[in-house]
Amino acid sequence: MFELVKAWYVKKFSDPHSVTLLLMLVLTVALLYFFGSYVMPVLVAIVIAYLLEWPVNKLAQVLGNRLIAAIIVMAAFTGIALGLVLGIVPILWQQLSNLLQESPTMIEEGKDFLLHLPDNYPTLISTEQVQSLVSGVERKVLELGEMIVSISLTSLKDVAAWLIYLILVPLLVFFMLKDKNELTKGIAQLIPKDRKLIAQVWYEMDHQIMNYIRGKVFEIIIVGVVSYVTFSLLDLRYAALLGTLVGFSVLIPFIGAALVTIPVAAVALFQYGIAPEFWTILVAYSIIQALDGNVLVPLLFSEAVDLNPVYIIAAVLFFGGIWGFWGVFFAIPLASLVKALINAWSSKSESLLESMEP
Template identity: 50%
Template sequence: MLTFLSDWYKARFSDPHAITLVLILTSLALLLYFAAGLLAPILVALVLAYLLEWPVAQVARIGVNRTTGASLVLILFIGLVLLMAFGLVPSLWKQGAALITDLPSMLDKGLQTVTVYSQQYPQFISQEQIEAMILELKKLLDTEHLLDFGRQLLGYSASLLVLMVYAILVPLLVFFFLKDKQELIASSKRFFPSKRDLARKVWFEMNQQIFNYIRGKVIEIVVVGVASYIFFAVMDLRYAALLGVLTGFSVLIPYVGATLVTLPIALVAFFQWGFSSEFGYLMLGYGIIQALDGNVLVPLLFSDAVDLHPVLIIAAVLVFGGLWGVWGVFFAIPLASLVKAVINAWPNDQQQTQPKLDSE
């Protein structure tokens, strides 16, 4: 057994380039795991820099220097974000407040419906179960619980300071990442070992994949969110903007997000129309949007950049989401692609013996 492990270790880790790759990946993983909170502004700035690199490069192609191009693109991006924030956030706030206000009446209607079905089908749900549900709902809507929830919300007011810091630091970091891209990459090379051909190969593959993924994911969020909002508004569904935004952001979590956001949409439609033709048309249209997203939009945006089995994607969401929270969920697919790229690039027995055969 020890001989087998020794042979396996020599076969897989005898290449110094492979050792360098392992050290780099391990160092980055430990850094993100233990210092992700401190590095959060830098991570946000890197994501935005990847997103804005393409327009900056296009502006540079027409003869504009990179500093001017980065400034123009960043100003336009900040203006667009502010326009969306001031135009969308008030509407979302009003609809969220209206949803909270209507929640008791919606729950009453739901309980009445459940009571009717329990009388028609007592073998599936009993009166005791309904009474237990009512008791739990009363506890949930109890004044003390609501006050506790309010105190928790007030506790999050400190996050406004964090947002102010982000609003100052992140644009500055994005500007310098875009302006001094080549200088930063060149200066960072001195911190890595010289024998890094394998790491360079993996980096070239992942750099393009991460860029395509971030750009494609942002486009997917916008397209799905806008299409869902338009459909909900045409159907005259209540809280259309709020549910449209939730549907757009649900694409951040592959497969799981669409399942989670379906529940509030179905509940709002049910409380508004009941089991009627409007409810059926809404769920049918929502299903068509999800089908077009999964079968047309995703292959068009990501092409072969995300060549992973759905089981691997869900596993990556669970693993990396558990390690790094929201960022782990967002980068689950690129991280899974990184693992795949490392496995594909890792030297095997045939690759190590091939130079010997060629020399003979």
């Protein structure tokens, strides 16, 4: 057993570049795991900087000055963000308030519908099964309500922190865009000289992360707008709120679409009952999800690493459990990073074995 471990170690880590890559990986993961909450504004700024790097780079090539390009892009981004917040958030808040006020009625109607199932389909479901299901749903609803209240009370203490973030994050983004080259050189000086594999993985992931963030933002906007327009045309209530939920559901591959189906179906059922309009909304929602998965995603993420859906779901569960929202958001790039690391070590091991052959 010891000889097997020794042979594996010699094969994978006999080269100093491999050891440096491993140490940098362990250090980065430990830093994010233990101090992630403290550097959260920096992480958010990095995400936004990746999103804005492409327009800044293109505009800098036209103007010949990166500082002016960064100022113009940041001003445009800030204006668009403020416009969206001031224009959309009040509508979403109003619809959410109305939905919460009507939720007790919706729950009662759903409960009544379930309790009448044994009368309509006595061979398929029994009264005891329905009562057990209703009790479980009521318990989950109470737990969800308690969790929402606790989160709301906790978030009140974080208002000052959010106000600080609203000032710090734009400043960090601006300086990251303006001084990209200087910051990159400074980080390079902190990395050991044996960094060939680090550079290989970095160049591969840098391009992929930029494409992923930009593509994911476009996907959220496109899916959200299309869902809102579709729900509005079908006269579904809370169209803006549901369209926003559908848009953000793409952050969690496969799982998000399944979860958002519940509120969409619940609102449609409450509004129309088991009627043709209800099935029309479900069919339209299914078409949107199918077009997103089979047309939009391949177009936006054509340069991303091809990953099996099993790996993507496993990455969402694993990284989401460690880092919460940001773990879910970066699940695909992190899974691609793991694949890139494996490829880098494998290629290094193969080249090492070839060099040892006579």
